[in-house]
Amino acid sequence: MTYRPTHSGPSTTSNPLRILEIVARFGTGTTAKEVTDALQMPQATAYRILNSLVADEYLARTSDLRGFALGQAISGLITAATPPTVPTAARALIEEFRGGNRFAVHLLMFRSASLRVADEDPDYRLHSVFEMLRYPHASAAGKLMLAELGDSASPFPTGPLVKLTQHTITDSGQLEEQLAEIRLKGEASEINELEQGSASLAFPVRLPNGVAGAALCLSSPAERFTATREHAEAARELASRLAPFLF
Amino acid sequence: MSARGDRFITPRSPVEGLRRRKLSFLPVFAQAVAGVAPAGAMSVIPALVFPGLVFGSNGPNLLVTFGVAMAVMVLVAFCLRPMAQRMAAVSGLYSYTAKGLGQRTAITAGWSAIFGYGLVAMAALLLVGVYVGQLFSNLGVPAADSKVFTVLVILASAATACLLMVRGIRISAWFMVLMESISIGVLATLMIIYFAVNPSKLSLGSVFAWNGNFDALPIGIVVAVSAFVGFESPTTLGGEAHRPFVTVPRAITWTPILMGVLCLLAVTAQDAALKEAPLSIAASSTPLSDLFSQSSPVSAAILDLGIAASWFACAIASVNALARIFFCMGREGVAPKIAGRTHPVFRTPSMAIMVIMPVVAIVPIAVVTSTASPERGLVNLLTLGAYGYLGSYILASASLPFFLRRIGESTYASWILGAVTTLALGAVFWTAAAASIRTGSLETVIYAGVLLASTMYATFLHFRLPRRLAAVGIYDETRELDLFHGRPTP
Numbered sequence: 062m063t064y065r066p067t068h069s070g071p072s073t074t075s076n077p078l079r080i081l082e083i084v085a086r087f088g089t090g091t092t093a094k095e096v097t098d099a100l101q102m103p104q105a106t107a108y109r110i111l112n113s114l115v116a117d118e119y120l121a122r123t124s125d126l127r128g129f130a131l132g133q134a135i136s137g138l139i140t141a142a143t144p145p146t147v148p149t150a151a152r153a154l155i156e157e158f159r160g161g162n163r164f165a166v167h168l169l170m171f172r173s174a175s176l177r178v179a180d181e182d183p184d185y186r187l188h189s190v191f192e193m194l195r196y197p198h199a200s201a202a203g204k205l206m207l208a209e210l211g212d213s214a215s216p217f218p219t220g221p222l223v224k225l226t227q228h229t230i231t232d233s234g235q236l237e238e239q240l241a242e243i244r245l246k247g248e249a250s251e252i253n254e255l256e257q258g259s260a261s262l263a264f265p266v267r268l269p270n271g272v273a274g275a276a277l278c279l280s281s282p283a284e285r286f287t288a289t290r291e292h293a294e295a296a297r298e299l300a301s302r303l304a305p306f307l308f
Numbered sequence: 309m310s311a312r313g314d315r316f317i318t319p320r321s322p323v324e325g326l327r328r329r330k331l332s333f334l335p336v337f338a339q340a341v342a343g344v345a346p347a348g349a350m351s352v353i354p355a356l357v358f359p360g361l362v363f364g365s366n367g368p369n370l371l372v373t374f375g376v377a378m379a380v381m382v383l384v385a386f387c388l389r390p391m392a393q394r395m396a397a398v399s400g401l402y403s404y405t406a407k408g409l410g411q412r413t414a415i416t417a418g419w420s421a422i423f424g425y426g427l428v429a430m431a432a433l434l435l436v437g438v439y440v441g442q443l444f445s446n447l448g449v450p451a452a453d454s455k456v457f458t459v460l461v462i463l464a465s466a467a468t469a470c471l472l473m474v475r476g477i478r479i480s481a482w483f484m485v486l487m488e489s490i491s492i493g494v495l496a497t498l499m500i501i502y503f504a505v506n507p508s509k510l511s512l513g514s515v516f517a518w519n520g521n522f523d524a525l526p527i528g529i530v531v532a533v534s535a536f537v538g539f540e541s542p543t544t545l546g547g548e549a550h551r552p553f554v555t556v557p558r559a560i561t562w563t564p565i566l567m568g569v570l571c572l573l574a575v576t577a578q579d580a581a582l583k584e585a586p587l588s589i590a591a592s593s594t595p596l597s598d599l600f601s602q603s604s605p606v607s608a609a610i611l612d613l614g615i616a617a618s619w620f621a622c623a624i625a626s627v628n629a630l631a632r633i634f635f636c637m638g639r640e641g642v643a644p645k646i647a648g649r650t651h652p653v654f655r656t657p658s659m660a661i662m663v664i665m666p667v668v669a670i671v672p673i674a675v676v677t678s679t680a681s682p683e684r685g686l687v688n689l690l691t692l693g694a695y696g697y698l699g700s701y702i703l704a705s706a707s708l709p710f711f712l713r714r715i716g717e718s719t720y721a722s723w724i725l726g727a728v729t730t731l732a733l734g735a736v737f738w739t740a741a742a743a744s745i746r747t748g749s750l751e752t753v754i755y756a757g758v759l760l761a762s763t764m765y766a767t768f769l770h771f772r773l774p775r776r777l778a779a780v781g782i783y784d785e786t787r788e789l790d791l792f793h794g795r796p797t798p
Contacts (some may be wrong), residue, residue, distance in 0.1 A: 133790055
């Protein structure tokens with residue numbers, strides 16, 4: 062079959078997404094009729110898609126069964142896709158800490174079991190951003206997140222641990238041991254594991270319920286790791302001061 | 309959340325207290341399969357209720373009989389499916405009817421379903437007793453007093469079933485998976501071995517032969533339909549099943565199809581095998597077992613074990629479903645409030661189960677101890693039970709278009725489907741009732757009594773306790789935690 066682009070409207074495969082958008086815009090209690098009217102979609106098609114979205118918990122029906130609301134399964138998509146916002150007060154605190162130090166200070170947030178850059182050090186840009194977000198087992202902030210998730214969620218990625226440098230931990234047993242240690246100490250570190258020649262330290266920024274929701278990350282060249290480490294206490298204190306601004 | 313949303317999401321579910329949304333697909337499917345009891349039904353119902361179907365050359369064409377029965381049941385499944393996709397029901401067809409045809413009709417549907425589940429559970433326990441007794445006699449273990457022994461077996465299995473069901477839906481459902489695997493496995497293996505050893509007896513000709521006997525066909529279909537009932541029982545697990553809008557519709561759609569195929573195979577095999585057998589075997593209450601005991605008592609004992617397992621699972625499935633309907637009625641206030649209590653630790657409708665189980669156990673014990681033959685008791689329990697199921701199927705199928713209209717998702721197809729299914733079921737029901745009246749049995753009268761009593765009760769509620777009647781139709785509603793709240797999920 063030859064592919065012919067359609068000019069009459071969006072393709073049918075995106076119909077579920079358009080329905081989700083309508084429910085998100087109209088709010089809890091949006092009815093099937095409102096959806097079909099808004100999208101000019103055949104009733105039977107709309108009912109079928111609505112029901113399969115309910116089945117997969119992307120939507121939930123309201124108590125009278127007429128209306129729809131966004132279901133909890135959609136939270137993965139929305140939280141992962143929404144860029145984190147950092148309040149000015151929090152930015153100011155981080156900026157104050159950065160002043161004069163010879164290492165980078167970044168803030169990374171944990172969203173749907175993945176890392177998101179919330180505030181990047183303007184003087185020392187992040188290296189290997191893609192690798193850092195994609196392979197959490199190789200970075201300090203990533204390991205902190207994995208330690209926090211524990212067994213409750215399956216972190217991205219699944220499958221064998223990718224070797225980025227010769228120091229990257231690729232043995233899952235060894236990683237588990239290190240995660241247990243991180244949980245105990247409340248900090249994570251990485252030397253040459255993400256990128257040859259660089260090292261970093263990460264401290265948790267905790268939600269009121271004690272769960273870590275972000276990582277304050279200090280990065281420096283590998284040879285200056287010990288010097289950076291001396292600022293650990295100050296960084297930890299900053300992390301606890303940041304928490305109420307972020308969560 | 310918007311003001312509009314606040315009215316639509318209840319903070320507390322009316323069926324609070326059950327272990328919510330944890331049961332995976334296989335146990336949900338097992339609830340449906342066990343409700344039908346394929347191994348048990350395949351080996352008992354055709355032979356027992358309608359010997360001519362299996363034995364006689366005058367019987368109608370088997371393929372047509374079971375094919376039509378399967379088609380009717382698949383229609384029912386198609387009617388229930390859209391409702392199961394939209395409502396996480398805890399009381400099955402009862403709550404579908406409440407949403408479709410209204411609360412008063414729902415009372416009748418609920419009583420009818422309870423009647424069906426209850427009688428089938430009683431028959432199932434009786435059959436467990438009969439087959440376990442058969443098992444020991446095939447093994448050559450003499451029972452001092454066969455009646456006492458059967459009563460003890462029934463008591464023990466009722467107690468075990470009760471324990472499993474109170475202990476947790478997961479344990480009882482996984483136990484049903486195990487029992488069904490054993491029973492279907494045993495039956496299939498023995499059938500294959502039997503025909504491998506006696507290939508000469510198998511003649512497919514009779515199965516496909518059409519002897520133009522239309523008179524026996526409707527009755528044959530009624531009996532065949534009764535082999536399928538119970539497939540709808542997972543509609544009572546909407547609250548407890550994981551992803552109920554996927555698992556429940558899938559289970560109720562595939563069970564009648566699977567059962568139809570199994571039944572056709574088994575009935576074909578039995579037809580061929582029993583045709584050669586002496587009349588005493590074909591007319592016995594345990595025909596397959598008797599057939600095997602002629603040649604090999606051990607394989608007969610294994611077969612007995614398989615069939616007993618299947619009926620035991622059927623008893624659990626039926627009481628599981630019954631208890632959840634009774635539980636909902638208790639919560640709504642149209643049954644004693646005590647039935648609405650759940651176990652604080654095991655999170656099952658334990659009170660409902662413990663109230664029902666003694667009643668379900670006493671009837672088969674009475675049948676055994678009375679002078680009447682167990683065969684007669686079985687026929688009565690199973691056919692009466694089938695009336696109960698059929699009654700609830702008719703009301704629930706007729707509910708479909710009204711249900712969809714009430715939630716604003718009505719389609720033309722649903723009106724046609726609802727009408728066709730209701731008419732087909734009505735025809736089956738009418739045939740059964742007419743035949744029953746012709747033979748002078750009291751079954752139709754008893755069931756009519758149940759219907760009348762339920763209508764009177766609904767009318768009483770309507771005039772005296774309208775608020776309780778208005779509460780009918782509770783189900784596992786969406787809760788706050790099912791919704792997206794826009795909070796980051798670390």
